[in-house]
Amino acid sequence: MSSPGIEKIRGRWLETDSMAGVGIDPNIQRIPAEIWEQVGGTDYISEGITLFNQGVIDATADFAVDFKVNSNYFQGELGRKALQNTFDYLKLEHPSVLRVCDGKFGDVQHTAEEIAEEIFGKLDADAVVLNPYLGFDGIGAFTKWSDKLVILCVNTSNPSASEIQDLQLETGQKLWQHVLQKSMGEWNDNGNIIPILSATHPENLEGIREIAGETPILLAGVGTQGGSLEKSVPLCLDSEGYGIMISASRSIIYPEVRAGETSQDASRRSVIELRDAINQAKIG
């Protein structure tokens, strides 16, 4: 029996036939004028962000494995109010979609306990994104919430990730491979860690299932960062033909709106296109 978080992901794959996720990274400058009009003006920051997110969420939930909400886009008092509102809304309206808080946290144990209490307790996120640089102290404070999920930055897809993560260890492994091994092994007593891996160098993904077993993988860097779905997806499938979550954010939350579409129509079309592209890559 997998952890409840992993079961939720599996349920979602089967229910939606989708491995697409939606990244909720709202930038106040990019929230459309009609949202501000509806909430009474740009002074209503918290209400504006919340309403914007709700629109994207409702438009895309049918095709989303997860909503990955990056708390670093919810700054200040009003941002944090919108963050709570957004998680409350997800739980109420779309409870079967995995709720991820992507803070990339990495702090010492007693601080990590405070963060976990907020993210898993108050926000009631299903999963959190963490950074491994400080070792297990700050990870164990989250994994001990055994019904929750830890998504670990093992190999990220940002351009400079290789500066650190690709460093060659004296053992012959790259640093990220070592972190992957720990996250699938000694750190994973509760079976509730899943890795972030990058699609930007598909050769890195060869043999990945021998290490990761049936664990879901958050595959990053597809699309604008240059990762190829065709090359990376087949390498990451699990034995059921799923096994992956691939999030897009800006292309879904600020979609190119075509004639006759509302912005929400375009967000919905965009997540469907992502789902279909992933599924197409499965069959090659």
Place this chain on the structure above:
Amino acid sequence: MSSPGIEKIRGRWLETDSMAGVGIDPNIQRIPAEIWEQVGGTDYISEGITLFNQGVIDATADFAVDFKVNSNYFQGELGRKALQNTFDYLKLEHPSVLRVCDGKFGDVQHTAEEIAEEIFGKLDADAVVLNPYLGFDGIGAFTKWSDKLVILCVNTSNPSASEIQDLQLETGQKLWQHVLQKSMGEWNDNGNIIPILSATHPENLEGIREIAGETPILLAGVGTQGGSLEKSVPLCLDSEGYGIMISASRSIIYPEVRAGETSQDASRRSVIELRDAINQAKIG
């Protein structure tokens, strides 16, 4: 000419003859009853945290190089309100003390830009604590604020830090040594990165000034984590006999109160004791 942040640290060393810092990590459960009485009860979370912090700050500022405020202790809407209030208070009442926001952030570039805008822009912190695992993308978004300071988690002092940071690279360096070299070299175009190093293995600090030059070092792990002041401080002094910031948090903000002392008296005594212990270690 050093960066303004480094000049602020140097000014503080000379002005106070202190290399002690105060970590502001307020835990709501540990805020004393008299604070809650003053703000009207425990419902007034933001006011309670703010007033508690102000008391500690006023009691200790005369002997503090820096206030290192960990944003991870300021969760939710009300926590973030208290975070803003605390930074506003520091700027207004104690402008010569370095204001550090210790979030240990490490995100991709476009997200890092949002965080920097909040921490350096809205909070007007002088310095931020960052995590290097994602490489320079998320660091450069902060270092480009050339009048601000980046404090990088190079070698942290938490028990599990060695799991990752002490990994031996094929070059013969440990990972943290490689990160130190980058942070003092190619990442440091604006001369505004300073490293966090651990005092828990003083042998690691031998020869550190050959790599770090005159850069201030945030020395972690002294005290409860077992780092020896006597062994580590002499290794880290700069050519002026300063060069270090050593923060304590819990021993200062929740001090043991002796007969005849108020809690604020005890906080003040605690930071003076830390200052004196560091200065004693200087002369051996």
